Amino acid sequence: MEPLDGLRTITRKDIAREAGVTETIVSYVINGNRYVKEEKRKRVEEAIAKLNYRPNTMARALKGKKSNHILFIADDIQGEYFGKLISEIDSLAYKHDYFITLCADHRDEDFVNRIYSKFFDGIVIGSATFPLANIQRLIDAHIPIVLLEIRDYHTIEGTFGLINTGLYEGAKAIVRLLSEHGRKRLLFLDRISSDGKGSDLSDWRLKGFSQECERLHLEMQVVTGCRSEEEMAQKVRDLLATGFVPDGLVGRNDQTALVGMQTCKRLGYSIPSDMACVGFDNSRLCRFSEPTLCSMEIQQKEIAKAVMHMLMHLMDHPQDGGHLEEHLSTRLVMRESV
Known part of the structure; x- marks a missing residue:
């Protein structure tokens, strides 16, 4: 066979x-x-x-029948960012009689088969780890897909929605901010992942950080591959012990920025005089840290509007071909850590 x-x-x-x-x-x-x-x-x-x-619920459904069910796949379902984004999408989806289910990216081959065997009217993918091949398989199966452009998706083909949330330009803006404040040695703290897999240069935040550091001739280091906050803190301590002491610290999100900031404070460094710190997402944590954390805010309300607009279009006009795109910008929220 x-x-x-x-x-x-x-x-x-x-x-x-x-x-x-x-x-x-x-x-x-x-x-x-x-x-x-x-x-x-x-x-x-x-x-x-x-x-x-697995019985294919979609294939068994009557022609034209909808489930009124949208799946959102994220790589961090415990973080505040996706919780807030889902809330924004849900408020819009509910007005159109749709329900949203948030699901973690399980990163195994069977995961995409399980998705396909269910009946979803549309899928939103906000994961930096969901395999590109599996995204292409879902699009090729003519399932309405909207991608949040957390990383580079230029190899994806077919009919889908793509929302550039401004991560690349936002990361570059952070580097410029630190450079304008006289910072010359920058440290990027990557995501924390249970499998210890870090980001590469297809990730827009890391790519923007790295390329802007190179353009401005700044010295830089990256801490990545961490499974926990404790492991990240230890890697920061180990890096500083080698003699590389950053005067600027950038977190891929607010969580990692705060881990780095607190680790350096415990080692006796003053924030921001010795080391300026900037996060990403502008979560509630930023307002309660000491000092308060400067962060790059992502426009979640605008993302939610774009997600629902694209999904509705893809579901109502599946034969249009090509892909929809929307580009959004980020907003820097200044606080005491810079």
């Missing part, structure tokens, strides 16, 4: 061919409504397990 690659749905015909029985027998086994000899039933069950078959 030829391999069943891509995102083509595994059908009962595939199961029948693998098991060497008729499609009718496969239906009897799946539905459990007719007697099937034990030997044939076993072959069908083995074929179902081998091919990882």
Whole structure:
């Protein structure tokens, strides 16, 4: 039997061919409504397990039928940023009789198959780790997709929505701010991830930081691959012990900026006189740190509006082709840490 690659749905015909029985027998086994000899039933069950078959709710739905259900995939469902964004999207979606489900990016091959086996009217992806190949598979399956441009998606093809939230330009603006304040040695603290995988230069925040440092001839270091706040704090201490002492610290988000800031304060460095600190997202944490944290704010209300506009268009006009794009900007919120 030829391999069943891509995102083509595994059908009962595939199961029948693998098991060497008729499609009718496969239906009897799946539905459990007719007697099937034990030997044939076993072959069908083995074929179902081998091919990882799941009933495709989307395919079974009546033509034109909607679930009124949108899936949002994020790489950090515990953080404040996505919670606030989901709240903004939900308030708009509810007016159109849609419900939003937030789901973590599970980063395994079976995850995309599980997504596909469910019936979602549209999917929003706000994850820096969701494999590009899987995004392409979902788009090729003609599922309405909106991507938040956390990283470079130039290789993705087909019909989809793309929202540039201003991360690249925002990161560059942070570097310029620190440079204007006389900072020459900058440290970037990457995301904390349970699997210890860090960002690369396809990530817009890291790319903007790195390229602007190079343009302005600033010395820079990156702490990445951290599984916890404690591991990040230790890596910062280890870096400072090597002799590289930054006078400017940039967090990929407010959480990592605050980890770095508190670690350096405990080592005796004064913020901001010895070291200026800037985060990303402008979360509530910024207002309660000591000193308060300067941060780059992302326009969540505008993102929510763009998400719903694009999803509605993709669902109502699936044959238009091409992709929709919207570019938004960030806003620097100045506080005491700079």
